[in-house]
Amino acid sequence: MTTILDKILKEKETLINQMIHETIPVCKKRLKRPSLFDRLFQNNKLQVIAEIKRASPSKGLIQGIVDPAKQALVYQEAGAAAISVLTDSPFFQGSFKDLQAVAETVDLPILCKDFIIHKVQIDFAKSAGASVVLLIVAALSKEKIKELYTYAIAKGLEVLVEVHNIQELEVALQLDTKLIGVNNRDLRTFQVDLSHTGELASNFPFNEGRVLISESGICNNVDAIQVAKYGASAVLVGEALMRSDDPYKTLRTLQVEREVMVQ
């Protein structure tokens, strides 16, 4: 069965061949961004990585006409730990232009949210102003993820490694990555279940100086409290903030108390 993830990855290959010939976007604001890991580690408040997400394959159009820079400023004012920007265009209507606009406006760590399968995407992310890139275990072979991880770290980027099940968590733990994201949404079926974070948290080595980020399907304060209890340091939130009439307020309600796990 071909899944949506297969489709996205197939399309990426075509896009990468085009990117190699494109001019690379350059962020005009050159600054050393704070480390995302430092902002999350041993923090006694659940942190929010707030996302710019115009659309998604599972939800269709979410907020097509958003001004990414303005939205990111609201996130920054509300105390977001970082901003995530979707740069995939065929399925999420994002772009490296969105990433650049956000990077030129806010001083926070910036995550390039894409399906990275080639080094050229890491070059684009860095040049457009990202300080963190996402690598999705389900989208890459073990060899490839190691190669891209090493490449990104050598470029001075932080890497968020995304997993969905125990097998993938094991792959992530073999890298020395400090940022591990549990996607509550199955990229193959789109089913969302916050208890994925709980399940993986019970197998998570909190004592190794790594942080766990709970991604997707976090809508409100109740959800935030649930994943904070599991030991998540942060939540990655897109849709709930993009649909909100008052993203400032919505973001504030997610910054709940958390107990610092043995780290």
Ligand SMILES: O=P(O)(O)OC[C@@H](O)[C@@H](O)c1c[nH]c2ccccc12
């Ligand atoms: O809109 P949500 O349910 O709050 O989810 C945000 C984020 O976790 C989601 O956009 C995401 C998580 N991992 C991804 C990988 C690729 C694209 C998108 C994602």
